Amino acid sequence: MTYGMLTPDVPLGPFEGATITVWAAPGKHAKLHATRSCSLLRSVRATEREVRLGASVVDRMCPRCAAYGRWARAGTTLSIFLEEVTGLGLLYKLDRCHEAGEDSHDDEDTTRAAALLLLDASIGGEDAEEDDWEELEEARQVREGVFADWLDALASLADVDRVLELFPWLRPWAQAAVRRKTDHLEVLSARAARLVAQNLLVLATAVAALPEPELPADELSFAPLGTPTEAKTYLRSLWRRWRSHVEDYWGHPSEQRYLAHDLRSAMNGRRKGADRLMERAAALLTVWEESARSSGPDADGTRVLLMRVPDAAAPQRGSHERPLERLSRWEQAVLASYTSVERRHPAEHLTLTVRVPGTVAVRLLSLDSVLAYEPAA
Structure with missing residues (x-):
């Protein structure tokens, strides 16, 4: 170091x-x-x-x-x-995250990964995983790596801006280095945005807003779970876990269908009715997904938010912890897809602008996030 x-x-x-x-x-x-x-x-x-x-x-x-x-x-x-x-302060940070590292994924890696991931997103994940699971898993690892680089660059640029705000006479001197870091962040943002589908981010927003649905606990298919009251408890747990996973994820909701298999543990080893139970549970997840699709507005306009990285979210000197890693996959994908860095006069501080669909903006403003959002004036 x-x-x-x-x-x-x-x-x-x-x-x-x-x-x-x-x-x-x-x-x-x-x-x-x-x-x-x-x-x-x-x-x-x-x-x-x-x-x-x-x-x-x-x-x-x-x-x-x-x-x-x-x-x-x-x-x-x-x-x-x-x-x-x-x-590990300003001078160290100005010399970091301004170019690709030895282990970084390039545009060629991103293109290959995006082709697999977006195909996977369009067909719901299952067929792609069955045909070539290893390639898809490698593509997901590329996505994780690209987003990790992007988060690191975002945190580094935000922390540089924090120091420059404390000591503004350094801004003109640091301008060239900040521009290199900003350019690199924009490259990483564009690269990360290619690895997620915006329509799935909007869908996840709709899932987050869904009320608890009617739970068909008295159906014969769910009888292996016990009494209707017991079955309702298990189905409510499935609903809450499914919604939590989907609303915080950047992929297709079908990737969370494995959650239905948790119902097997409620059968206490009994096999009778298990196949029918699994089929009905999988169908129920599809119903919830379709409910989210139908509940979202066709066109709700675009809203502009300003985002900043609070001091508490900046990486601490001497620490390997990166607070921005606590962002959900959904929030990471939204920021990479919709955020731009506004370049202003070097005497002014960094501005991160997020232009998102209205429903996504509402959710960002209500999130308990390590980042801070506010409507643009």
Whole structure:
């Protein structure tokens, strides 16, 4: 891992000329260190002194201290600035997520995966899995990888913008690097959008809005589940799990038909009526899917939302946790498919615009998400 090292070209803004304490060996060109204990300071004749922070001083900083040395008292504005910029801060993030990595999937991988995934989505998943399950599974892994890269790039760009908002004099200096990151994010967004079907995202929205349906617990097909009251309990559980899975997913609802097999556990090992039960349960899932399709409006217009990544959702320095990974597959797919990055004057902050169908907008605004959405003015 390469830490972000303070360099002479980084604008210091109001901290230009601030007094800092350094340690150095004798000599006009000796490296400057933040502490006497720096492992790169080996001279026994090193002394402590005060200097004015500026490009010439930064140029003499030892590489280790320039990356994560403590040059100011903790809690001071200068200390906060240096912590946000060096180490795993701004300088490190500006040099990440601006180009494809060695293990990234390219456009050719995406094209092959999209052909399989969208065919799978159009026919409901079952035939494609039976014909060539391994290829389809590889395509799904490509989708996971592309979305992981996209999420990483989005989080990195948002965190860069957060730091630039704290220290606005850095924006013009960082403009070229931010543009590279923005361009890369747009490439990844377009790539990710090719791997999902927008009509299925709208369908998942309709599923999320469905009320609990009538549950045919008294049908003879469900008698192996016990009394009608017991059967209703199992069917309600199936309904809730099916709706939860579909509303948070980016694929075809038929991929969740395996949930019906959980009803077998309620039969306590009995086989009589099992086949009929499974057939009727599968048909019930299809009925619920069709109910969602028929309940959605044919045309509900487009709404424009603004999305931001709150500080709490930004990756923490030194942590491998990526809070944006907590987004559901559905929300990830919606953002990749409908979000654009608005480029403005470098003095203004990043704006992420989401143009979505009205029903999708309503759901985004009501989500308990790590992201924040609001209607555009």
